[in-house]
Amino acid sequence: MPATTKKGKKAAVRKKDKKPAVQVRAEVGLKNKLAAQKARLQILETMEEIGRLLNSTLDEREVRKRAMESATRLMRSEVGSLLLIDPETQELFFEVALGEKGETIREIRLRPGEGIAGWVAQTGEPQIVNDTRANPHFFKSADEKSGFITRNMICVPVKIREKIVGVLQAINKKRGKFTPVDLEGFRSLADQVAIAIENAGLYKELKETFLSTAAALGDAIEAKDAYTGGHTKRVLEYSLVVGRRLELSQEELDQLKLAAALHDIGKIGIEDRILGKPNRLEPEEAQIMESHTVIGAKIVENIRPLRGIIPGIRHHHEKYDGKGYPDALKGGSIPIMARIISVCDTFDAITSDRPYRKGLHSDIALQELRRHAGTQFDPKAVDAFIAAFENGEIEPILYRNRPGPLFPSPSPEKAPS
Numbered sequence: 001m002p003a004t005t006k007k008g009k010k011a012a013v014r015k016k017d018k019k020p021a022v023q024v025r026a027e028v029g030l031k032n033k034l035a036a037q038k039a040r041l042q043i044l045e046t047m048e049e050i051g052r053l054l055n056s057t058l059d060e061r062e063v064r065k066r067a068m069e070s071a072t073r074l075m076r077s078e079v080g081s082l083l084l085i086d087p088e089t090q091e092l093f094f095e096v097a098l099g100e101k102g103e104t105i106r107e108i109r110l111r112p113g114e115g116i117a118g119w120v121a122q123t124g125e126p127q128i129v130n131d132t133r134a135n136p137h138f139f140k141s142a143d144e145k146s147g148f149i150t151r152n153m154i155c156v157p158v159k160i161r162e163k164i165v166g167v168l169q170a171i172n173k174k175r176g177k178f179t180p181v182d183l184e185g186f187r188s189l190a191d192q193v194a195i196a197i198e199n200a201g202l203y204k205e206l207k208e209t210f211l212s213t214a215a216a217l218g219d220a221i222e223a224k225d226a227y228t229g230g231h232t233k234r235v236l237e238y239s240l241v242v243g244r245r246l247e248l249s250q251e252e253l254d255q256l257k258l259a260a261a262l263h264d265i266g267k268i269g270i271e272d273r274i275l276g277k278p279n280r281l282e283p284e285e286a287q288i289m290e291s292h293t294v295i296g297a298k299i300v301e302n303i304r305p306l307r308g309i310i311p312g313i314r315h316h317h318e319k320y321d322g323k324g325y326p327d328a329l330k331g332g333s334i335p336i337m338a339r340i341i342s343v344c345d346t347f348d349a350i351t352s353d354r355p356y357r358k359g360l361h362s363d364i365a366l367q368e369l370r371r372h373a374g375t376q377f378d379p380k381a382v383d384a385f386i387a388a389f390e391n392g393e394i395e396p397i398l399y400r401n402r403p404g405p406l407f408p409s410p411s412p413e414k415a416p417s
């Protein structure tokens, strides 16, 4: 038997180990398939959680924030962003957080077709760009404005009932490149985001319609009382300014807005003879007039979503020293909504035309608020109103929707309390 040489031995081993090319290809294919399945599964798992998170809020800002966070997380990228189309200009706009803590937010706008995102929004074609610099659509200015360096990007359109409303993008994958499997997952995220955006938009519209109906109703009633039109809307806006200064929560502000819009709804039940009377009311007439607080609370009591605003309506004529009506509540036991509305209502009553006199100058109204702080009004609410006035937040509301020069110069006439 001839002795086997070293070289011959190696060749024999190689020959024995060498797999047929078909088998190698099949193995590689299987490995890739498995990796893709694993990636798909990971995306599905994350998607389930993200879907729940996205649909558990109806606040538009919160939806945008969660969409960006979800895009970053799902694509394992450095940054995610949601660009929305401005229906008026057709521009794409998005917010970027500048600085480590994101304390400065800046809005960046892209013209239609501008940049990769603009191109995706225009054509509706999703894009994976693994080398942004080599892409003819890449828009360097966005990087220059945000101080960010974009290496690669995945970008999909966000569609609500076939209409493109924006673009979702993830930038700079932390490891490797964006893949077709990523694109599948990112498209289903964009569908979820679209649903959340639509729901939040519908909810906002519903709230606005409800509020403007309430404000129109309030104004219609005020018109009977011969105030200058727009009293309700101004009281509503003043109240929000004061409420924000007193650091009310968003939920409290929403309640305050509705309570202010409907504070005098009870006047619907007061006879025109008394409501429209140009002179001072007789004691029994004044008593009937005062019942508008209780009537208002009763009307609202029957509307379940409005029950939370009853305190604002019932108590907006209480006085801080306990000498108001209908329940003679005192100080802090008067609901905060009512204490705020009371200040704003009085300011507007003094500065508005009445059947028997022209509206008085804002200086006089402010003097009155100061004079009655602690007796008629909550001093903190008065301070907040005056601070807002000095900061220029009140006058734009005061002058809105009123024709011509408004007030006669300050006169010594006694203002109503």
Ligand SMILES: [Fe+2]
Residues within 6 Å of the ligand: 263, 264, 292, 316, 317
């Ligand atoms: Fe009132």
Ligand SMILES: [Fe+2]
Residues within 6 Å of the ligand: 231, 235, 263, 264, 345
């Ligand atoms: Fe009022």
